[in-house]
Amino acid sequence: MSDCLFQRYRHHVLAAVRAMLPEVSEETLARVEVTPTRDPSHGDMATNAALLLAKVARRKPADIATDLVAALEKVEGVAGVAAAGPGFVNITLVPDVLRSALPAVLKAGENYGDSQSGAGVRVNVEYVSANPTGPMHVGHCRGAVVGDALANLMAKAGFAVTKEFYINDAGAQVKALAWAVYWRYLQALGTTVTEEAFDALTPTGLQYRGEYLIPVGEALVAQYGDNLAESGANPAPELTWLDTVRDFAVAQMLLAIKEDLAALGVHQNVFTSEAQVLRDGVTDAAISTLEKQGLLYEGVLEPPKGKLPDDWEEREQLLFRSTQFGDDVDRPMRKSDGTNTYFANDIGYHADKVARGAQMMVDVWGADHGGYVKRMKAAVRAVTNDAVPLEVVLCQIVHILRDGQPVKMSKRAGTFVTLRDLIDEVGKNAVRFTMLTRKSDAQMEFDLDLVVAQKRDNPVFYVQYAHARCRSVLRAAQEDGSYGATTPDVLAGVPMGCLDSDAEMALVRRMAEWPRLVEAAALAREPHRVAFYLADLAGDFHALWNRGRDDASLRFLQPDAPDATRARLALVAATATVIRSGLAVMGVEPVEEMR
RNA sequence: GGACCCGUAGAUCAGCUGGAUAGAUCGUCAGAUUCCGAAUCUGAAGGCCGGAGGUUCGAAUCCUCUCGGGUCCA
Known part of the structure; x- marks a missing residue:
């Protein structure tokens, strides 16, 4: 029930x-x-x-x-x-029916609002999935927060949620990473080869020149000594070191990414490797499934209309008939060198999720992958026989502002670029809350000054302040001692009949809406609704608090009216509980007091 | 050339999958308040929901076209 x-x-x-x-x-x-x-x-x-x-x-x-x-x-x-x-x-x-929400909140605690509407459906929510080629930057941040909050929200709504991270470790970019790390390795060994010379030696040119790879090169020396190089710290043939260095580098990068995610409070349960899915043959199996359905063919794509790429050449390649599923053109499965496209490997990866039991998949992507949605949905429909739906939540760009001016992302200028810098500057809670104050498909401005400002128009502060005020009232009642115990169990049994003012009933009504909001937000895959709900709830509470300013008889603690006070304490405790329940979905920690 | 996203008060944004008189904050204006439950409060003004058609009992919401802004396109 x-x-x-x-x-x-x-x-x-x-x-x-x-x-x-x-x-x-x-x-x-x-x-x-x-x-x-x-x-x-x-x-x-x-x-x-x-x-x-x-x-x-x-x-x-x-x-x-x-x-x-x-x-x-x-x-x-x-x-x-x-x-x-x-x-x-x-x-x-009848007012008592509304008031019955209060004991319901107090008994359920933060679980208030939990719903069975998800019916235990196993849903795989995949988010972040940053390339393991460097630390996370702010561009990854919104997807990480939205994905994590959405996963929490769906879990609260009764889905069986898996939080997943996809490691893109099979493509050209990790090979480039391996070369870049190898360069730092040779440097750590004291090589005489110049950067220009090494750049020329590297198949696709030396990429990832960031200093964050220096310690990785040093760690490689610590583990392997000079075994991966020729004598004199000269480059050895690729065959002799590539796999070792690549695996080492990817592992190191992944470790760094996990640390960044942990700093943001994001903890995914499953990390799936693209390379592993390939090795397990899942990707090939998925491709042959499509083959059997007659959805693959060797063909030639028409050049894009409008501006033509400089290096455009007509060529025959393996194509997927995504047009049969509403896509605009058929999509390539193999590149000119015969290896799989990202798309082909992604098909294998999604088949892998299904094989692991997913009954529904939600991917959280950056807006720059918007053009990828149709083909991926098409492929998933084909490969799962329409049985396992894929939904994609796109997160639009975030512009970072300081003093109302856009912050230019530049290492040279000393302005930050990494996720860690952002967290260090404003804190995990402000980052998470703020990232959820816009619907994800709208662009967002992230104002560094506003998100830490203790002002009415900063919803992070406004909501936290409401919680702190609740806790402050409860602490005061506890210390006073004349109102009896303030535990949820006790307060749940208090007669609430005297809560009848407009402001009090407005707050009660708002709390009664929380379970409904959880269901609706989960259904719409819109975690930002939680942030707006909490701002409204906080608003109701602050309004009630303000009544006590003008009229002392409306303050929560009334020494001459212990019964009324207990009812009000129940209201306050319930408010704090619902705020915590919402913040838990958002992954934001409630504060006990403002300092 | 095409695809996707956005366009709502002066500004920044909500608007609960089509519901009643479109909401909130900032800013503006008018009041209150030397208080410590004031890291303010109360109230008011402010709108062609980018534009034009369509769908129906009913549209900011759905469809078509169109104009801006943003992303992307072996």
Whole structure:
């Protein structure tokens, strides 16, 4: 049984509708909503049932609404029902029913809002998946936070979530990494070869010249001495060292990435290697699955219209018929050198996720991969026979601002480029919260000054401040001692009848919405809704707090009225609990006091 | 040339998968408050939801076209 008030009364509405119109399809019933009202004068919740049923029943919405009113008036806990507007039915609840949200919160603790709507479906959420060629930079940050929060959110909504990181360790870029590390290795050995000479020697030219590889080269010396080089610290043939150096380098980079993720509070359960998936034959198996379905062919792509790449040459290659699944053109599976494209290996990787039990996949990508979505969905549909859906959440670019001016990412200028620098400057919590204050498909400005400002317009501060105020009240009550114990169990049993002011009831209503919000946000794959909900909740709480400024009798602790105080303490404790519940989804730690 | 994302108050953004009079913060204006529950508060003004068609009981939301901005395209 769900503890969600809106679900509970939706069932009553559905029962009333079924009794009235037995012939209504389940499909129509599924669209019946019971939602919070925006305007308190409309009661506590409203349903659109009459509007939806008008066509099926061939009656006016207002007439159906009238009948529904009569049926719903008899439901337990309903104080009043009224038809309104074009055919809405507004329901006003007995205040005690609303207040029952408080003991529900206090008993459930941070688990309040947990839902079964995900029905235990095994969903694989993949995010970050940065190339293991260097430390994480700020560009990775949004995807990391959004992915992590989305995974938490879906878990709270009742999905069985796997948090996954995909290691792109089979492509040309890790080979280039190996060469770059080998160069640092030779340097550590004191080579006389110049950087220019080594650059010329490297197949694709020396990339990844960043200083972060110097310690990796040194570590290589510590482990292998000069065994990977010719005498005199000269380069040895690629064959003799490439695999060793590449594996070593990738492992080191991955370690660094995991440290960065840990600093951000991101801890994925599964790290899957592209190279391993290849070695296991999963990729080949996936490709032959497509082959058997007749979805692969040798063909020639037309050159892109508009600007033509300089090195364009017409050539025959293995193509996937993604156009059959709504893509714009068929997509190549093999490069000119005969190796797999990233796309081909990604197909294998997604097949691997399915083989490991995923019933649903969500990938969180940067906006620069937007052009990749259609083909990947097409391939997943083909390779899984449409059984395992893939959804892609795209995260748009983040612009970092300081004093309202864009921060140029430049090592030379001393401005930061790495994720770690960002975390060091403003803190993990501010980074995470702020990254969730926009829907992910909108571009975002990240203002370094604002996110640490202790001002009303900084939602991080505003929400944390509300929590700190709650905790402060509870501490004071505890120290005073005359209000009895302030543990959740005790407060859950307190009579709440005296909570009846507008501000108090607004807060109660807001908390009653939390389970519903979790479900809706999870369904929409939109973790940012949690941040906005918490800002609203904090707003309700601050408003209540402010009443006590003008009128001391509205303060939470009333020595002359211990019963009322206990009820208010229950309200405060519940508020803190719901804030923590939301922050937990976002991966933000609540603070006990502001300093 | 094409694909994807965005366009909502002066600014920054929400808008709960199509619902009632489109919301919040900042800024502006008008009040309150030498308080310590003030790291302010109350209230007001402010809108062609980029534009034009369409779908239906009903559109910021869905469809088509179009204009801006951003990403990307073996």
